Amino acid sequence: MTDKLIIGLTGPIATGKTTVAKYLAxxxxxxIYGFSEPLRDVLNRLYIPLDRPNLAxxxxxxxxxxxxxxxxxxxxxxxxxxxSPIIVLDGIRxxxxxxxMKSLPGFRLLAINADVKLRWQRMTTRGxxxxxxxxxxxxxxxxxxxxxxxxxxxxxxxxxxxLDNNTTIEALIKQVEEYLKNNSFINK
Amino acid sequence: MHKIIxxxxxxxxxxxxxxxDYLIAHYGAEHFGTSKILKRTVSDLHLELTRDxxxxxxLVLKEGFGADVVINSLIQDIELQSQSEIVIADxxxxxxxxxxxxxxxxxxxxxxxxxADMKLRYERTKLRKEKANEDxxxxxxxxxxxxxxxxxxxxxxxRQADFIIDNNGGEAELTAQIKSTxxxxxxxxxxxxxxxx
Numbered sequence: 001m002t003d004k005l006i007i008g009l010t011g012p013i014a015t016g017k018t019t020v021a022k023y024l025a026x027x028x029x030x031x032i033y034g035f036s037e038p039l040r041d042v043l044n045r046l047y048i049p050l051d052r053p054n055l056a057x058x059x060x061x062x063x064x065x066x067x068x069x070x071x072x073x074x075x076x077x078x079x080x081x082x083x084s085p086i087i088v089l090d091g092i093r094x095x096x097x098x099x100x101m102k103s104l105p106g107f108r109l110l111a112i113n114a115d116v117k118l119r120w121q122r123m124t125t126r127g128x129x130x131x132x133x134x135x136x137x138x139x140x141x142x143x144x145x146x147x148x149x150x151x152x153x154x155x156x157x158x159x160x161x162x163l164d165n166n167t168t169i170e171a172l173i174k175q176v177e178e179y180l181k182n183n184s185f186i187n188k
Numbered sequence: 189m190h191k192i193i194x195x196x197x198x199x200x201x202x203x204x205x206x207x208x209d210y211l212i213a214h215y216g217a218e219h220f221g222t223s224k225i226l227k228r229t230v231s232d233l234h235l236e237l238t239r240d241x242x243x244x245x246x247l248v249l250k251e252g253f254g255a256d257v258v259i260n261s262l263i264q265d266i267e268l269q270s271q272s273e274i275v276i277a278d279x280x281x282x283x284x285x286x287x288x289x290x291x292x293x294x295x296x297x298x299x300x301x302x303x304a305d306m307k308l309r310y311e312r313t314k315l316r317k318e319k320a321n322e323d324x325x326x327x328x329x330x331x332x333x334x335x336x337x338x339x340x341x342x343x344x345x346x347r348q349a350d351f352i353i354d355n356n357g358g359e360a361e362l363t364a365q366i367k368s369t370x371x372x373x374x375x376x377x378x379x380x381x382x383x384x385x
Binding site: 047 | 225228229233248258260261
């Protein structure tokens with residue numbers, strides 16, 4: 001499986017990571033792995049509301065008690081057994097997660113960025129988490145400083161490519177196509 | 189009709205499982221346990237399914253999300269899934285575990301404490317092999333397990349239970365006590381229902 005492309009997506013809240021992941025899944029049959037998926041499962045199991053503070057708290061207590069890299073190791077194991085042509089890791093937020101993923105052949109880190117005000121506006125309309133719609137701009141800025149998201153700028157700094165999502169979805173998609181070409185996935 | 193919720197509490201090897209099985213077989217009770225909740229949570233995280241991981245996970249979840257997080261999930265499971273008129277709630281260990289049941293079910297909640305002498309419980313755990321390597325456990329190791337905070341509180345909470353089942357005798361004695369306990373519970377329920385009408 002040497003040609004398998006493993007794309008780690010990183011970027012701040014509501015920057016377009018899930019949009020890119022979904023596009024790759026729909027057009028190229030990419031398989032999406034979310035870093036928060038196991039945490040969402042656990043929260044659901046315990047009937048705890050799926051909001052951002054609870055996800056962050058769950059992530060913190062699981063990582064500090066069962067190992068900083070527990071979730072990334074689990075996902076890395078799953079990926080190695082996955083034959084999909086493209087694997088997308090949605091939402092890499094922490095430096096230890098990058099360390100685990102770097103060891104996988106074909107791994108590339110892709111960052112997506114957009115203006116903070118624009119991201120806040122997009123978030124309030126999407127409703128990915130139960131508390132997204134009602135968040136004020138000030139709360140949004142506070143969220144970005146929370147422990148779960150603090151490493152993101154550092155993680156982004158390590159990306160080989162950064163996509164700009166300040167305009168339209170079409171413009172973003174064009175950059176994704178370009179990216180796939182440059183990474184010899186298309187027309188190789 | 190209100191359901192009867194039976195909280196079962198008991199030390200390791202006390203016969204709590206036997207009592208539960210009897211209630212299922214003879215009273216149509218339905219079993220709900222925290223161990224199932226913790227087991228699924230541990231598998232969601234792809235952690236090894238060991239007793240240590242269950243205990244650790246329960247403790248860190250309580251620390252992070254409040255002392256009643258696991259018990260509240262158990263109550264939610266009961267609310268959403270139970271079909272029977274008699275429900276067994278298994279996994280009560282601490283004082284904090286009892287309160288949510290009293291708040292939710294009031295006088296329809298009964299706590300039954302199943303207990304036996306330590307030496308006898310040790311012999312029984314060696315025979316049953318419920319968990320890996322349990323049969324190889326030494327007396328010393330058993331004593332150490334008993335000293336864990338989660339085990340010690342079982343005695344304390346158990347002493348305040350509505351009913352105490354002494355399982356130091358044989359099967360016949362145990363069965364007789366289960367029957368008289370259930371008679372008392374069902375009688376109370378019936379009497380209360382007739383007062384209301």
